[in-house]
Amino acid sequence: MKYSKKLINEKTNCIKNIINDTIINKRISERFIDGLVDDSFIMQLLEMDDFDDIFSCANRINQYTHGKYVDIRGIIEFSNFCKRQCKYCGLNKNNKKASRYRMSVDEIVDVGVKAYEIGYKTVVLQSGEDPYYSREILGNIIKRIKSNAEIKITLSCGELDFESLKYLKKCGADRYLLKHETSDDRIYSLLHPCGNLSSRIKCLESLKLLNYETGSGFMIGLPNQTNTTIARDILLLKNLKCDMAGIGPFIPHPETELKEKEHGSIELTKRSVAITRILLPFANLPATTSLGVIDSDEKRNVFECGANVIMNKLTPQKYLKLYEIYPNDIETLEPKKERKKLEDYLLSIDRIPR
Numbered sequence: 001m002k003y004s005k006k007l008i009n010e011k012t013n014c015i016k017n018i019i020n021d022t023i024i025n026k027r028i029s030e031r032f033i034d035g036l037v038d039d040s041f042i043m044q045l046l047e048m049d050d051f052d053d054i055f056s057c058a059n060r061i062n063q064y065t066h067g068k069y070v071d072i073r074g075i076i077e078f079s080n081f082c083k084r085q086c087k088y089c090g091l092n093k094n095n096k097k098a099s100r101y102r103m104s105v106d107e108i109v110d111v112g113v114k115a116y117e118i119g120y121k122t123v124v125l126q127s128g129e130d131p132y133y134s135r136e137i138l139g140n141i142i143k144r145i146k147s148n149a150e151i152k153i154t155l156s157c158g159e160l161d162f163e164s165l166k167y168l169k170k171c172g173a174d175r176y177l178l179k180h181e182t183s184d185d186r187i188y189s190l191l192h193p194c195g196n197l198s199s200r201i202k203c204l205e206s207l208k209l210l211n212y213e214t215g216s217g218f219m220i221g222l223p224n225q226t227n228t229t230i231a232r233d234i235l236l237l238k239n240l241k242c243d244m245a246g247i248g249p250f251i252p253h254p255e256t257e258l259k260e261k262e263h264g265s266i267e268l269t270k271r272s273v274a275i276t277r278i279l280l281p282f283a284n285l286p287a288t289t290s291l292g293v294i295d296s297d298e299k300r301n302v303f304e305c306g307a308n309v310i311m312n313k314l315t316p317q318k319y320l321k322l323y324e325i326y327p328n329d330i331e332t333l334e335p336k337k338e339r340k341k342l343e344d345y346l347l348s349i350d351r352i353p354r
């Protein structure tokens with residue numbers, strides 16, 4: 001269904017009023033917003049000529065739910081081995097040019113504990129889908145970090161079965177990131193020869209069932225994606241009740257089948273973040289690294305349109321360049337200096353790092 005311009009304006013004004021009411025009366029009226037929103041409406045919002053009002057709504061609601069705080073997460077990319085063949089990713093197992101590495105358990109624990117010592121409250125353990133790290137090995141890493149540091153642990157190691165997720169939760173894992181990448185079954189199958197959308201969603205549902213803080217997300221600019229696909233991606237985040245959502249532009253990697261494709265639109269990424277913020281007022285929405293890869297100044301804007309989290313790489317220098325889902329020239333300083341640099345940057349844009 002395509003809404004008339006008049007109806008779009010009425011619905012948008014209604015959402016703005018709900019947000020104003022939320023802020024004035026200090027209560028969130030999510031369910032009223034839910035009743036106004038479907039994929040057609042979101043698609044038409046994404047295509048509006050002037051999006052400023054929606055950015056400002058998203059910024060206001062973010063300030064209401066998270067204040068000026070930006071949470072800095074430390075990310076340790078501990079293995080770039082992957083058994084999958086996702087067609088957009090430089091780590092896919094068909095990329096024979098990738099130099100593969102695995103960090104030892106001691107190395108991972110050491111970086112995790114040091115992250116705590118320099119001020120991180122969350123560390124993200126991320127890898128390709130690498131069966132070398134059994135659930136027992138991952139569980140041991142989690143327990144060792146937790147026994148030496150008061151820090152939340154987010155895992156991002158791909159799809160795991162229910163029993164493994166249950167085991168890792170018992171070992172102390174707090175959160176899990178598993179992007180759905182696209183809500184369109186056909187696009188998903190074309191890009192993922194090794195998986196299907198329904199098992200991805202089942203895994204996300206298992207994570208919610210097991211009380212993980214659950215993160216998903218998707219890419220902007222995938223082949224065959226339309227604005228309706230993006231609208232459905234946003235609704236899927238909402239339907240899954242995601243606690244976190246990473247939305248970033250697709251960036252082509254030269255050693256993949258999609259190497260000739262254009263990167264995704266930054267503007268559309270920011271618009272998607274803003275609408276997601278309105279639909280998921282309390283969720284953690286990171287300024288994704290991929291946005292910074294295209295244009296580092298854009299991160300500033302994404303905080304103004306609803307993002308409240310930033311990831312900082314703690315992967316040791318010798319591995320950093322090898323973890324290449326998409327090409328990046330990210331340089332990092334020694335972890336303590338890098339964190340300080342990021343804190344200074346956040347303070348300079350009137351945000352409070354924590």
Ligand code: SF4
Pocket residue numbers: 082083084085086089090091092093127128129158325
């Ligand atoms: S996107 Fe993830 S699962 Fe797919 S190839 Fe890359 S690292 Fe592996």
